[in-house]
Amino acid sequence: MTPQGRPTPDPTGAGVPVAGRPAWAEVDLGAVAHNVAVLIERVAPAQVCAVVKANGYGHGAVSVARAAVGAGASWLAVALVDEGVELREAGLDAPVLVLSEPRPEEMARVVAEGLTAAVYTLEGITALAEAARVAGVVARVHLKVNTGMNRVGAQPGEVLTLARALDADPALRLEALWTHCAVADEPDHPFTAEQLDRFRAAVVELEAAGLRPPLLHVANSAAALVHPEARFDLVRAGIAVYGIDPAPALAGVAALQPALSVRAHVTHVKQVGAGERVSYGLRHEFDADTTVATVPLGYADGVPRRLSGVGGEVLVGGRRRPIVGVITMDQLMVDCGDVPVAVGDEVVLIGRQGDEAVTANEWGDRLGTIGYEVVCGIGARVPRVYLGA
Numbered sequence: 001m002t003p004q005g006r007p008t009p010d011p012t013g014a015g016v017p018v019a020g021r022p023a024w025a026e027v028d029l030g031a032v033a034h035n036v037a038v039l040i041e042r043v044a045p046a047q048v049c050a051v052v053k054a055n056g057y058g059h060g061a062v063s064v065a066r067a068a069v070g071a072g073a074s075w076l077a078v079a080l081v082d083e084g085v086e087l088r089e090a091g092l093d094a095p096v097l098v099l100s101e102p103r104p105e106e107m108a109r110v111v112a113e114g115l116t117a118a119v120y121t122l123e124g125i126t127a128l129a130e131a132a133r134v135a136g137v138v139a140r141v142h143l144k145v146n147t148g149m150n151r152v153g154a155q156p157g158e159v160l161t162l163a164r165a166l167d168a169d170p171a172l173r174l175e176a177l178w179t180h181c182a183v184a185d186e187p188d189h190p191f192t193a194e195q196l197d198r199f200r201a202a203v204v205e206l207e208a209a210g211l212r213p214p215l216l217h218v219a220n221s222a223a224a225l226v227h228p229e230a231r232f233d234l235v236r237a238g239i240a241v242y243g244i245d246p247a248p249a250l251a252g253v254a255a256l257q258p259a260l261s262v263r264a265h266v267t268h269v270k271q272v273g274a275g276e277r278v279s280y281g282l283r284h285e286f287d288a289d290t291t292v293a294t295v296p297l298g299y300a301d302g303v304p305r306r307l308s309g310v311g312g313e314v315l316v317g318g319r320r321r322p323i324v325g326v327i328t329m330d331q332l333m334v335d336c337g338d339v340p341v342a343v344g345d346e347v348v349l350i351g352r353q354g355d356e357a358v359t360a361n362e363w364g365d366r367l368g369t370i371g372y373e374v375v376c377g378i379g380a381r382v383p384r385v386y387l388g389a
C-alpha cells in the first residue's frame with residue numbers, strides 16, 4: 001500500500017489494475033471472515049451457511065466462499081446449478097445448497113457435482129431420484145415449504161406427501177426441511193411469527209409420521225441477527241457476510257464490516273466558471289467557479305444514472321463532494337469545490353476514505369432501493385481486487 005492507503009499497482013492483480021481504467025472494486029476478505037465469525041458467535045449452536053449466489057452479491061463467489069469457509073461457515077448456498085459448479089471447479093468441497101429446485105434436466109449435474117438440491121415438486125424429486133440412481137449414489141435433499149412468502153416451496157398441505165415420496169426412494173435422503181422469511185428485516189412485523197408457526201406445524205406433521213429430517217433452517221441474515229427463534233440448526237446468511245446491514249432499521253445490530261468498496265482515480269480535472277453547465281442535457285449549472293474532476297466509472301459499471309439527481313456523493317480528499325450532471329455510461333463528474341484535486345487522486349464511490357464513509361445502503365436509500373441491489377449491480381467490467389486473501 002502507498003502511504004495514502006492506495007493499493008500499489010501489481011501485475012499479479014492486487015491493487016490498482018495495471019491495464020485499463022483506474023477504477024476497481026476492492027473486496028476485503030478479512031472483513032468477510034470477520035462477519036462470518038460474528039455470525040457464528042451470534043447464532044451458535046446453529047451453523048452458518050454463507051450465501052454466495054449472484055457472484056457472491058457482486059463480490060466474487062469463489063473468493064468469498066473460500067474466506068467464509070475458512071472462517072468457519074459449514075455450508076454455502078447458491079441460486080443456480082451453474083453457480084454451484086463454479087464453486088466445485090474452484091475446489092470448494094463444502095456442502096453447497098442450490099436454493100431453488102433445479103430443472104429436471106439439471107439433476108444429473110447436481111448429482112455429478114455433489115450439490116444439494118432444494119426440492120418442492122414431485123417432478124423435481126422424481127428427476128433427482130432418477131439421476132441419483134443412474135449415478136449409483138444417494139442424493140441428500142432439502143425440502144422447502146412455502147410459509148407465506150409465496151415465491152417457491154411446497155404448499156404446507158403437500159409437504160407430508162413429498163416427504164413420504166422422498167422417504168420411500170432409496171436413492172434420496174431427506175436432510176432438511178426449510179423455508180424463507182419475507183419480512184425478517186422489519187423486526188416488529190408480526191408475519192415472521194406467523195411464518196414460524198406454519199413452519200413448526202410442518203415439522204410436527206413430519207415428526208408424527210416419523211419423517212423429521214436432521215436439519216431445519218429458516219433464517220436469512222436479518223432473522224439470524226434479530227429473531228433467535230428462527231435460527232434452528234442452520235442460518236442462511238448473505239448480506240451480513242458482506243458486512244451490509246440487512247435493512248436501515250437494523251443498522252448497528254451487529255458489528256459487521258463492509259467488505260466491498262468501489263474506487264477510482266481522477267482522470268481529468270478542469271476549472272469551470274459560474275454559470276457553466278455539465279454533462280448530457282446540461283442539467284446542472286454551477287453557481288460559483290469551481291474545480292470539476294472526472295471519474296472513470298459510469299452507469300455501465302453499476303453507478304445508476306440518476307444517482308447524481310438524488311444527492312449522490314463521492315469521497316475525495318477525505319471529504320464528501322457531490323456528483324454533478326447526469327452520470328454517463330463510463331464516466332461521471334464531481335464538483336470538488338475547494339478540495340484540492342489532481343489527476344490520479346483516489347475517489348471513493350462506496351467505502352471509506354479518512355473519517356468519511358459512503359455505504360451501499362446510502363445509495364439504496366437515495367435511489368429507493370436496497371444495498372443488495374447496489375452491490376449486485378457493480379458491473380462485471382469493474383475489476384475486483386482482493387485484500388486479505
Ligand SMILES: Cc1ncc(COP(=O)(O)O)c(C=O)c1O
Pocket residue numbers: 051099180219220221222236237238239240246
Ligand atoms: C432462499 C434464501 N435464503 C437466504 C438468503 C440470504 O438472504 P440475506 O442476504 O438477506 O441474508 C436469500 C437471499 O435472497 C435467499 O433467497
